[in-house]
Amino acid sequence: MDDVTDGKTMLPAAAWRDRPGLDRLAAALGAAAGEARYVGGAVRDTLLGLDVADIDIATRHAPAEVIARLKAAGIKAVPTGIEHGTITAVSSGTVVEVTTLRRDVSTDGRRATVAFTDDWREDAARRDFTMNALYADPLTGELFDWFGGLDDLAAGRVRFIGDPYQRIAEDHLRILRFFRFHARFGDAIDAEGLAACTDRANDLMALSRERIAAELLRLLVAANAVPVVALMIERGILRPVLPEITDAAGLAALAAREAAEGLAPDAIRRLAALIAPDAAEGVGARLKLSNADRKRLRAAHDGPGDEGPRALAYRAGPAIATDRLLLAGESVAALTGWTPPRLPIGGGEIVARGVAKGPEVARLLRAVEDEWIARGFPDAAETIAIADQLLSSHSSR
Template sequence: MTRLDPALWIEKPGFRRLLKVLRADAGETRLVGGSVRDWLLGQPAADMDLATRLTPEEVMAALEAADIRAVPTGLKHGTVTAVCGQTPYEITTLRRDVESFGRHAEVAFTQDWRDDAARRDFTINALYADPLTGEIHDWFGGLEDLAARRVRFIGAPLERIAEDHLRILRFFRFSARFAPTLDPEGLEACAQRANDLMALSRERIRDELLKLLALPTPVPTLAAMLEQNILRPVLPEIEAARLADLGALIEAEAQAHVAGDGLRRLAALLPADPKLAAEIGARLKLSNADKARLTHAARREPTPQDPRALAYSIGPDSTLDRLLLTHDPRAHHWAGPLCAYVRPRLPVSGKDLIAMGLPPGPAVSRRLAEVERRWVESGFPADRNRTMAIAREVMGIR
């Protein structure tokens, strides 16, 4: 019998109390999913999700009676979030799918743990742990697949993908993280149903793709995806020829001791075309900041001698992107300073120029822009007197 050590989770903030409220001692509540999987692999778990036989209404009432903050994050689908101190725990009632619509499912609540496990995507994500004893419950060979580093759909892959099209991208993301090779049956099903991605919101596609790209070794998985035309329905601009550029970027990040960044790596896979980058940013519903960053990254221009001058203009993240994407040898030196960069403030203002005798009007902003340009070229001197000297030069005052 496989067990985990409850010491991994039992002392988390408010967790003992939460288990009592959710009647874990009577077998009504278990840990489930990613946390169980990661602990079994000896890795830290980011989030702790719970599955329970209690109905959402019973969960809400029990939490409120115990004075634990309860957030009805998805009552229709059985999910309540308990907040203990500052720590959220997602609690979902056992359920089975009645009918699926590609991304939205009609569910019915159940008391059967196996029914709940059967509706999950992959065997390694359908592992449950008794929160008091650590005993693992596995109905679909998840432990064996985890030991073999295999990502395998529960049941027939085509049926699981029809239930939720996002599982196509999740198959590749989890494979890139856990599996050295792709499960052939899963790969074939994803290739057959690749056009289903067009029915997904671009936000969901974006989130899954950026998570995949940020993983330590995404290139082999992406190569398989491109070979099978998985991304063609939604991102035809990504071509296999650019995988070498992605590999070079990942090496540059490693040499600069910079964490892998999904958005930067996406830029490496796209043509160096700012207009196209902006279009793709809009297509993927990126935030304005991320869309600007993707657009800046598409300009593979040399970085100034002092990269802070560029950071002042387009931001430190975009500047680091530029250094890494152009394989600038200074990237390892500037990575730290750029990560800690705080945009300096020009020590003089238009009022100072007016006080020097410049009449109010459009000329003030033009002269101030010239002062700012020279101030940047001078290395951002923080001393006001030195900046005032630059202003006097611009004004022609001796």
């Protein structure tokens, strides 16, 4: 998982470490003098052999100094979260979040007031889990681990840094993050962390529903989401904010169907599998989901319909059709690689055949569309023939 050189544990080589502009950024931030280090997910995921998307660098320099150094090096600096010490650096197209080392001054479970520091261990101590508090020298790859994160990563153990209750008191969202990280990386669950999350589950009520939704939806698509959600239900973790979720059986059935069909997990579909149809509107509103996602939740349990998968996809849209079919235990093979076509004719063709403009045109066009769907979406020539046949029946009345 990691390399050892001269007794030092080293970050393995990885493609992301060769992204353009990273060397220039590291030099600008004083990496050679030990003033900047990679931290967090990029380090963790590299050690696990996973692809890295986002890169974070921690630095001893104050935010104003970071901006000055980046500008002097010709690197774009965007003060995206400067009150918390975060500058977004864009170096030769590579985007990196650069954050000054911090310590918490005060926390209330939802937000923190921070002060800047130059102490690496102090910065690590305010992070959530040991596996997220690993730092690496950008030049040598040497790893720095103050809280046993390497051992926890090797063991598949998601463990809070220090006292779990204190970490949760600082940010209540860490309850959900504990389970999400366990669903993604965990093997044997950390008993102390589980006990603290169980005891403090009511703290979730203090969080914004947007934060809860974002974390929950990410959890639902993790590799081991099914057993972890079942554990959360057993422990009453979701009860304070989502009492509608009481059984993971529907999620388990859906996950099995997704796997059988070769489909990637879908968070909204999986959320729908966890709630009863009559709860969809309330849950969607409470979590402040988008209108499109709320529509999917409401429709997910409407069944497969009686016209076939492609007709359903044409009428309801591919996403809703896929939801409805999978939650009904039906196959979506007919939709693979298929895009719903457009009806080849419009109202103009009906009017051109002698029907006066008005409601009758719309009625006849719907009849043509119904027959076109029933025949499997034929081409324009056959669709015109369908229209002529229906118009002939209409005019003979």
